[in-house]
Amino acid sequence: MTQIETKTIIKALTAQEAADCLCSLLEPQRRTERVALHEASGRVLADDFITPFPMPPFRRAAMDGYAVCSQDLVEAGPDNPTTLTVVGEIKAGSGLALQSQFQQMQSGQRQSARIFTGAPVPEQWDTLIVQEAIPLEQRRLNPGSIQLYKAFRQGEHIAEAGEDIAAGAMALASGKVLHAKEIAILASFGQAQVSVYEKPKVAVIPVGDELLSPGDSFIPYHIYDANSYMAAARLQELGAVVQRFAPVPDDVEAIADALTLALSQYDLIITIGGVSVGDYDFVAQAAEAAGGSALFRKVLMRPGKPTSGFIADNRLIISLSGNPSACFAGLELLVKPTVLKAAGYIDYKNRFLQGTLASGLDKSSPFTRFVRSIAYWQEERLFVEPLGRDRSGNIAAFAHANALAVIPPGARGAVKGETVSLLPLAGF
Numbered sequence: 437m438t439q440i441e442t443k444t445i446i447k448a449l450t451a452q453e454a455a456d457c458l459c460s461l462l463e464p465q466r467r468t469e470r471v472a473l474h475e476a477s478g479r480v481l482a483d484d485f486i487t488p489f490p491m492p493p494f495r496r497a498a499m500d501g502y503a504v505c506s507q508d509l510v511e512a513g514p515d516n517p518t519t520l521t522v523v524g525e526i527k528a529g530s531g532l533a534l535q536s537q538f539q540q541m542q543s544g545q546r547q548s549a550r551i552f553t554g555a556p557v558p559e560q561w562d563t564l565i566v567q568e569a570i571p572l573e574q575r576r577l578n579p580g581s582i583q584l585y586k587a588f589r590q591g592e593h594i595a596e597a598g599e600d601i602a603a604g605a606m607a608l609a610s611g612k613v614l615h616a617k618e619i620a621i622l623a624s625f626g627q628a629q630v631s632v633y634e635k636p637k638v639a640v641i642p643v644g645d646e647l648l649s650p651g652d653s654f655i656p657y658h659i660y661d662a663n664s665y666m667a668a669a670r671l672q673e674l675g676a677v678v679q680r681f682a683p684v685p686d687d688v689e690a691i692a693d694a695l696t697l698a699l700s701q702y703d704l705i706i707t708i709g710g711v712s713v714g715d716y717d718f719v720a721q722a723a724e725a726a727g728g729s730a731l732f733r734k735v736l737m738r739p740g741k742p743t744s745g746f747i748a749d750n751r752l753i754i755s756l757s758g759n760p761s762a763c764f765a766g767l768e769l770l771v772k773p774t775v776l777k778a779a780g781y782i783d784y785k786n787r788f789l790q791g792t793l794a795s796g797l798d799k800s801s802p803f804t805r806f807v808r809s810i811a812y813w814q815e816e817r818l819f820v821e822p823l824g825r826d827r828s829g830n831i832a833a834f835a836h837a838n839a840l841a842v843i844p845p846g847a848r849g850a851v852k853g854e855t856v857s858l859l860p861l862a863g864f
């Protein structure tokens with residue numbers, strides 16, 4: 437991570453600026469490991485993959501039919517059938533013996549071979565005629581020869597060695613996320629293992645005297661810690677290894693101790709709660725006690741205004757608000773791009789879409805609002821419908837939301853039919 441000059445610290449940023457600030461301070465992931473190909477899904481490729489051989493690896497049949505020399509057929513026509521002798525059969529998996537078997541063949545001898553999709557095509561033949569071009573009856577009655585009534589385009593239905601990917605080509609660049617199709621490419625080249633970036637290790641520290649962990653006996657006027665579970669689940673989806681800490685009480689020393697421990701073992705630290713302006717909001721003090729300096733102490737967004745960023749020991753601490761919706765917004769807007777970058781993604785920034793507001797919002801806000809909404813397509817237009825009941829402490833709208841609608845700051849809110857940006861969420 438790059439060293440920060442304390443004098444350039446900015447205290448309040450927009451959500452985009454805060455995400456950019458965090459990402460700019462992260463060095464790209466460098467630690468790598470080798471994993472079995474069948475366990476590589478979702479991982480990020482650490483080295484460019486240079487092909488060790490061409491693909492296809494050999495000249496092969498793309499259809500079931502007959503291998504022929506196109507030259508033998510140049511004079512074939514409706515009134516001038518040309519007969520070729522079928523001298524053998526080649527199927528997929530036919531080995532080297534095949535090459536010698538057909539070595540003697542030359543063009544002009546009017547010879548062909550029965551051949552099947554995926555089989556190697558010996559050099560002597562340059563064209564494949566699909567079996568449908570020859571009547572079934574004729575093939576059955578006389579499998580030893582074929583009669584043709586027209587010429588065929590040279591090279592038809594033959595896949596040349598390397599026509600898909602040449603040997604020595606960069607088939608996949610480092611930073612590529614390995615999904616099914618990338619894994620298919622690596623498997624095609626016989627790679628049983630692949631070098632990927634290590635998953636970033638992230639600590640999640642919930643803070644608050646009121647917090648119980650799921651499974652604890654209920655205590656009146658306490659609440660169950662929902663946010664650290666939400667954060668851990670999201671971080672895992674994003675490719676991180678997560679350690680969820682037990683809730684830490686509202687105590688500077690206890691929070692600072694948890695941060696110090698986390699800073700010694702994890703790449704990135706997420707705290708939740710205790711970051712606003714109340715007398716018992718100690719996260720900022722604790723971050724400083726643990727050696728951190730503030731990058732920003734407010735994000736100009738709703739929900740999630742108290743979201744803060746710190747840097748300590750060249751590691752980032754992202755402090756999310758305790759209100760579940762605020763925590764959620766912070767996860768999507770700030771933590772997601774940061775973790776993706778930490779995981780080695782090249783393309784880690786959030787992508788916003790444009791949609792039409794399906795209903796108006798007359799709530800004003802001095803900051804940009806990120807409103808839990810349902811986005812849907814109708815007649816090729818993208819609409820976005822705010823879900824309402826969007827108080828930051830509420831959780832009911834979570835289950836339905838598949839987007840955050842971005843409502844610009846201002847006194848008037850937004851009107852139905854207005855074009856707004858939206859951030860797609862899981863389920864869109």
Ligand SMILES: Nc1nc2c(c(=O)[nH]1)N[C@H]1C(S)=C(S)[C@@H](COP(=O)(O)OP(=O)(O)OC[C@H]3O[C@@H](n4cnc5c(N)ncnc54)[C@H](O)[C@@H]3O)O[C@H]1N2
Pocket residue numbers: 642643644646647659660661662663664708709710711712713714717739740741742756757758759760762828829
């Ligand atoms: N006088 C002011 N008060 C508040 C302001 C302000 O500007 N002036 N900002 C408000 C805003 S906006 C928010 S958001 C909250 C955020 O406060 P914190 O981030 O410090 O969060 P807490 O106070 O610790 O908790 C808020 C709320 O969320 C519940 N919570 C906390 N942790 C969890 C968890 N892990 N799982 C589920 N729920 C959690 C907590 O019990 C509170 O109800 O501050 C406003 N106040």
Ligand code: MOO
Pocket residue numbers: 737738739740741742757759762828829
């Ligand atoms: O900014 Mo707070 O996160 O709205 O409730």
